[in-house]
Amino acid sequence: MDGSVGETTRALLAASRALVGVAVRSLGTIEDTVTLPQYRALVVLASHGEQNVGILAEVLAIHPSTATRLCDRLAGKGLIERNTSTESRREVTVTLTPAGRALLRSVTQRRVREINNIATRLDPKVRRAAIDALNAFAAAAGEIPDVAWKLGWTS
Amino acid sequence: MDGSVGETTRALLAASRALVGVAVRSLGTIEDTVTLPQYRALVVLASHGEQNVGILAEVLAIHPSTATRLCDRLAGKGLIERNTSTESRREVTVTLTPAGRALLRSVTQRRVREINNIATRLDPKVRRAAIDALNAFAAAAGEIPDVAWKLGWTS
DNA sequence: TGCAATGTTTGCTATACTACATATATGTCA
DNA sequence: TGACATATATGTAGTATAGCAAACATTGCA
Numbered sequence: 198m199d200g201s202v203g204e205t206t207r208a209l210l211a212a213s214r215a216l217v218g219v220a221v222r223s224l225g226t227i228e229d230t231v232t233l234p235q236y237r238a239l240v241v242l243a244s245h246g247e248q249n250v251g252i253l254a255e256v257l258a259i260h261p262s263t264a265t266r267l268c269d270r271l272a273g274k275g276l277i278e279r280n281t282s283t284e285s286r287r288e289v290t291v292t293l294t295p296a297g298r299a300l301l302r303s304v305t306q307r308r309v310r311e312i313n314n315i316a317t318r319l320d321p322k323v324r325r326a327a328i329d330a331l332n333a334f335a336a337a338a339g340e341i342p343d344v345a346w347k348l349g350w351t352s
Numbered sequence: 353m354d355g356s357v358g359e360t361t362r363a364l365l366a367a368s369r370a371l372v373g374v375a376v377r378s379l380g381t382i383e384d385t386v387t388l389p390q391y392r393a394l395v396v397l398a399s400h401g402e403q404n405v406g407i408l409a410e411v412l413a414i415h416p417s418t419a420t421r422l423c424d425r426l427a428g429k430g431l432i433e434r435n436t437s438t439e440s441r442r443e444v445t446v447t448l449t450p451a452g453r454a455l456l457r458s459v460t461q462r463r464v465r466e467i468n469n470i471a472t473r474l475d476p477k478v479r480r481a482a483i484d485a486l487n488a489f490a491a492a493a494g495e496i497p498d499v500a501w502k503l504g505w506t507s
Numbered sequence: 508t509g510c511a512a513t514g515t516t517t518g519c520t521a522t523a524c525t526a527c528a529t530a531t532a533t534g535t536c537a
Numbered sequence: 538t539g540a541c542a543t544a545t546a547t548g549t550a551g552t553a554t555a556g557c558a559a560a561c562a563t564t565g566c567a
Contacts, residue, residue, distance in 0.1 A: 203468075204483055205471040205474065205479050205482055205483050205486075206464060206467050206468045206471050208482065208483045208486040208487045208490070209371070209467045209470075209471060209482070209486055210463070210464060210467060211486065211487065211490035212367070212371065212486040212487075212489050212490045212493075213371040213374065213375060213463070213467065214490070215489060215490045215493035215494065216364070216367065216368040216371050216372065216493075217371065217372055217375045218493070219368065219493070220368060220372050232552095232553065232554085233388070234553080234554065234555095235553090249514075249515090250514075250515060250516090251513090251514060251515075259554085259555070259556090260555065260556050260557080261514075261515070261516090262515085262516070262517080262555085262556070262557085262558095263554065263555050263556070264515090265515065265516055265517085266516090266517095266553085266554080266555090267553090267554080270552095270553080282514095285513090285514080285563070285564065286562080286563060286564085287513070287514050287515070287561095287562055287563040287564070288513090288514060288515080288563090289514080289515065289516095308365070308368070309361060309365060312361050312364045312365060312368065313358075313361045315364075315489065315492045315493050316360040316361050316364060316489075316492075318492040319360065319488055319489065319492055320488070323484060323485060323488045324360050324485075326481040326484060326485050327360055327363065327364075327481075327485030327486075327488065327489060328359055328360055328363045329478060329481060330478055330479075330481045330482035330484075330485040330486070331360075331363040331364055331366065331367040331482070331485065331486075332363050332366060332367075333474055333475070333478045333482065334367050334370065334470065334471075334474065334482060335363070335366035335367050335369070335370045337470045337471075337473040337474055338367075338370035338371075338373070338374070338470045339370065387522095387523065387524080389523085389524065390523095404544075404545090405544075405545060405546090406543090406544060406545075414524085414525075414526090415525065415526050415527080416544080416545070416546090417525085417526070417527080417528095417545085417546070417547080418524065418525055418526070419545090420545065420546055420547085421523090421524080421525095421546090421547095422523090422524080424546095425522095425523080437544095440533070440534065440543090440544080441532080441533060441534085442531095442532055442533040442534065442543070442544045442545070443533090443543090443544060443545080444544080444545065444546095508567100509566100509567090510565100510566090510567085511564100511565090511566085511567095512563100512564080512565080512566095513562100513563080513564070513565095514561100514562085514563080514564095515560105515561080515562080515563100516559105516560080516561075516562095517558105517559085517560070517561090518557105518558085518559080518560090519556105519557085519558085519559100520555100520556090520557090521554105521555085521556090522553105522554085522555085523552105523553085523554080523555105524551105524552085524553080524554100525550100525551085525552080525553100526549105526550090526551090527548105527549090527550090528547105528548085528549085529546100529547080529548075529549100530545100530546080530547070530548090531544100531545085531546075531547090532543100532544085532545080532546095533542100533543080533544080533545100534541105534542080534543070534544095535540100535541085535542075535543095536539100536540090536541085536542095537538100537539090537540085537541100
């Protein structure tokens with residue numbers, strides 16, 4: 198135990214497994230409501246506000262026509278709403294509906310609840326140290342050009 | 353800043369986003385080789401050794417017939433091998449091939465590399481604290497009945 | 508006005524996942 | 538041996554993702 202990078206990496210890898218597990222379980226709630234690509238689209242809309250179909254496609258790295266049909270299904274489920282853009286009548290603006298927002302909220306809530314659950318079990322002294330360490334880590338990670346939000350995995 | 357649970361949760365949530373982002377990017381490498389369900393199957397085989405098709409189906413929570421065809425595709429790609437079980441000739445044992453193992457290794461390596469990259473940027477003192485905090489977190493998380501490995505997200 | 512560029516949708520095709528019902532092979536027990 | 542249970546595979550069918558090509562609507566500019 199010397200605080201070397203290697204040891205930190207090992208610890209982070211272990212924490213990574215745990216936190217990814219939490220993230221996956223939080224998605225379990227909605228897996229029969231929306232598919233993963235659909236969920237990703239919702240996350241993009243939540244974090245970046247309403248978008249054109251084209252922008253959405255670009256962000257998700259899918260073909261515009263695929264985005265159209267993905268929106269078909271999300272709209273069919275009442276999770277998004279399509280409106281003609283106010284700026285240009287050929288553009289279609291996609292917005293989260295209250296139901297879509299609620300779905301995302303339920304995922305985050307579940308995630309927070311579980312993380313909170315785990316944090317409660319930490320020794321107070323360790324917990325104090327964890328805050329600084331984890332914030333520092335998140336900050337350091339943030340310096341990397343972040344594409345994860347594109348994939349809808351970050352919330 | 354009082355070291356309360358809420359603050360820890362916030363920090364963990366931030367770290368979670370960062371680490372999940374890392375995990376997702378590490379999967380990006382292989383996304384045109386295997387699908388997510390296929391990857392999950394490989395992870396199960398890696399972490400739990402060779403399995404029957406039936407057990408695999410159960411662990412992945414999919415129908416046995418779905419597992420059969422998933423194995424068809426993985427075998428077609430040379431990532432797994434099917435053999436008649438030594439115990440019973442009606443059972444089929446599924447094993448990772450060296451190629452399958454290599455694929456998983458490449459994902460983990462990419463993950464380690466990126467985490468290492470981030471860890472390097474941490475202040476040595478913080479890094480020291482991070483090790484303890486994250487190990488404690490991973491340990492605390494481990495006490496929860498963990499189903500994440502079922503989903504193939506933990507490695 | 509007419510024509511090119513832009514944004515979205517639709518037609519088509521292919522692959523994968525999914526399950527249910529059924530078939531086949533094997534094991535087990537009476 | 539014969540009947541039943543178990544393990545896997547195959548037939549069939551529905552849904553989602555995905556991309557390419559083509560149609561369509563709209564914008565903007567010459």
